[in-house]
Amino acid sequence: MSQLIPAVGFGLITASILAIAAVGFTLQFSVTNILNLAYGDIMTACAFAAYVANQAGVNIWICLVIASLFGAVFSLLLNRLVYFQFVRRGTRLFGMIIVTIAMSLIIQNVLLAIFRPTFFSYHASQGPSYNFGSMVFTASQLAIIGIAALAMLGVHLLSTRTKLGKAMRATATNPGLARSCGVATDRVIDAAWLVSGALCGIAGVAVVLNTATFSEGTGATLLVPIIAAAVLGGIGQPYGAMLGAITIGLASEVAASVINPSYKDVVAFGILILVLLVRPQGILSEVAAAKEVAA
Amino acid sequence: MSNAMQFYISTLLIYLFIDIIGVLGLNLQFGVAGIINFAYIAFVGVGAYTAAVLSLGPDHPDNFQHYLFGANLPFPLPILAAGAASGILSLLVGLISLRRLRSDYQAMVMLVLSLIATLVATNATGLVNGPAGLATIPWPLYDQLGLSPVEYQWVYVGWAGLLAVFTFLFVQGITNSPLGRTLRAMRDNDRAAAALGKSITGLRLMIFVVGGVIAGICGAVFVEFIQAWSPGSWLYPETFVFFAAILVGGTANNWGAMVGALLVPVGFLEATRFLPQIFYQGFIEAMQWVCVGLLILLFLWFRPSGLFPERPGRFRPRAGALSRPSDAPRAQGALSK
Numbered sequence: 001m002s003q004l005i006p007a008v009g010f011g012l013i014t015a016s017i018l019a020i021a022a023v024g025f026t027l028q029f030s031v032t033n034i035l036n037l038a039y040g041d042i043m044t045a046c047a048f049a050a051y052v053a054n055q056a057g058v059n060i061w062i063c064l065v066i067a068s069l070f071g072a073v074f075s076l077l078l079n080r081l082v083y084f085q086f087v088r089r090g091t092r093l094f095g096m097i098i099v100t101i102a103m104s105l106i107i108q109n110v111l112l113a114i115f116r117p118t119f120f121s122y123h124a125s126q127g128p129s130y131n132f133g134s135m136v137f138t139a140s141q142l143a144i145i146g147i148a149a150l151a152m153l154g155v156h157l158l159s160t161r162t163k164l165g166k167a168m169r170a171t172a173t174n175p176g177l178a179r180s181c182g183v184a185t186d187r188v189i190d191a192a193w194l195v196s197g198a199l200c201g202i203a204g205v206a207v208v209l210n211t212a213t214f215s216e217g218t219g220a221t222l223l224v225p226i227i228a229a230a231v232l233g234g235i236g237q238p239y240g241a242m243l244g245a246i247t248i249g250l251a252s253e254v255a256a257s258v259i260n261p262s263y264k265d266v267v268a269f270g271i272l273i274l275v276l277l278v279r280p281q282g283i284l285s286e287v288a289a290a291k292e293v294a295a
Numbered sequence: 296m297s298n299a300m301q302f303y304i305s306t307l308l309i310y311l312f313i314d315i316i317g318v319l320g321l322n323l324q325f326g327v328a329g330i331i332n333f334a335y336i337a338f339v340g341v342g343a344y345t346a347a348v349l350s351l352g353p354d355h356p357d358n359f360q361h362y363l364f365g366a367n368l369p370f371p372l373p374i375l376a377a378g379a380a381s382g383i384l385s386l387l388v389g390l391i392s393l394r395r396l397r398s399d400y401q402a403m404v405m406l407v408l409s410l411i412a413t414l415v416a417t418n419a420t421g422l423v424n425g426p427a428g429l430a431t432i433p434w435p436l437y438d439q440l441g442l443s444p445v446e447y448q449w450v451y452v453g454w455a456g457l458l459a460v461f462t463f464l465f466v467q468g469i470t471n472s473p474l475g476r477t478l479r480a481m482r483d484n485d486r487a488a489a490a491l492g493k494s495i496t497g498l499r500l501m502i503f504v505v506g507g508v509i510a511g512i513c514g515a516v517f518v519e520f521i522q523a524w525s526p527g528s529w530l531y532p533e534t535f536v537f538f539a540a541i542l543v544g545g546t547a548n549n550w551g552a553m554v555g556a557l558l559v560p561v562g563f564l565e566a567t568r569f570l571p572q573i574f575y576q577g578f579i580e581a582m583q584w585v586c587v588g589l590l591i592l593l594f595l596w597f598r599p600s601g602l603f604p605e606r607p608g609r610f611r612p613r614a615g616a617l618s619r620p621s622d623a624p625r626a627q628g629a630l631s632k
Contacts, residue, residue, distance in 0.1 A: 035399050035402065035403070037402075037403070037406060082592070085596075086595065086596070089596065091595060091599070093398065093399060094329070094331060094398065095595055095599070097331065097399065097402045098538060098542075098591060098595065099591075099592060099595060101333070101406075101535055101538075101591075102535070102587075102588040102589075102591040102592050102595075103588065103592075104588075105532055105535060105584050105585070105587060105588035106584075106585050106588035106589065106592075108584070109581040109582070109584040109585045109588070110581075110585055112577070112581040113578055113581040113582060113585070116575060116577070117576075117577045220410075221410065223406070223407070223410070224407050224410050224411065227403050227406075227407055228407070231400065231403065231404075235399075235400070260418070262414070262417075262418040263414075263418065265410070265411060265414055266411060266414060266415060269407060269408075269411045272404070272407065273391060273404075276391060276392070276400070276404065277391060
């Protein structure tokens, strides 16, 4: 029991990071219909963008903003210059997944070639520690939780209170119908790449702030819990992804404290398999089901 | 020919035959049946580990490496066991992931499986010796044959070549049989195939297991030659070398897949291994991976059906039998799904 409560604390931080990343991942897939398996590597690229700015003497929190802008622009350009070109040329789902994997290999290894195979860390103090019962958080970890909460609130407000959010949800559910109702789906898809790319960038920096070091493969290894969280919630469901992130984050950290820390991802994978066996469409799955019928 | 040259050429030939076996197995799954198996290399890895522990002999506390299921089986048995182990694992994975899952879920689950398999093999140190991996795996029949290492390598070339030819005949046989026709129909339109009474899940599962067995044999023949195997030998990007070979050679065309195996894993990756190290250790490898990615993109862009496209079916409808030309049955290929 004495281990369990601190583990819940770690779980909250992991869940916060996962929530940002998984919501971005699932939003990207639902609106753009491209399963972007290079997502983890874009996270790494954003972490490196923040690293470069940080080395130039910029404060780490401004670096976070820079990384999210970088992620937004990078994702938009990736879609405009690569993915969309392939879609327009008639590459379908199977082919597009392979295209995103090829991009993942390219991004990861270009980063490796530029930055060399070592570990990197930011110039940032973790700040003072705060105790909540037997849970201990550093200031930057509390900030991560706060940023995640803000990001989730932002996604919620965006999708329920703004015209753009409504247009995104309409495009996700039925692009053809949305277009004939006057939604400029191309621009909505661009916006979705920007928003999800920004979330990807924030998540990339948040991961490094929590683990302190990173390398060119950091984002790719995070793909396991991100996919687990997204699938658990029903892929394409931002609220489902939040729920999935909390489940995966808490379960994997608690299990890590009980069993062995290196099996965190195995626990996430176990949950993923369980969900696929019991409820393959995920917890919240109405849109996903509707899409399958429309496809 | 000098000894060094003979070593070099025989090694490349062995690599070529082993890559051909691997590429043919994946081509059966991906090209012919349209199953996206992003964890293919994990099945190769399982085969390699199985063959390794079954030829290393029982584990001993004094050993420098520790593993489970150690045994000292005579020559062809470790390879057969490797195929069986990979096949059984394929069956388990297939039962979970191929059952009523959408293909995008399947792709994700497979990729994640590959990452997790490496993680388990690395962290469960008692299983297959953790991150250090297994070494000093004996060459099969080396002591009995009494040959010099170079001569032995040429014997191994023949053995690997024989297996490659056998695999080709087997996969080509499936591809050209009525079963192959059914598989292509399932790949091009699974609902139509199901409407004609074909069991889609059963067929996919069967091909997944057959491909898994081939992957296991590929890994076994490989590990018995290179004599060492560790989690670093089968990281998830390795699967995409096989995918690149298939896309370059020609999806669903087994001759093309063999050409792809010659061009991508052997010609492209092995040849650049001998380039001088520039900049720093690891730069060339990073660039190799970038080139594998670019190769996939370029072929999907300029020649999505590969150098040797799949031959269209011989059936030609009479003019006017179908209203629109786009309705004419033709091989759509795994990528158009």
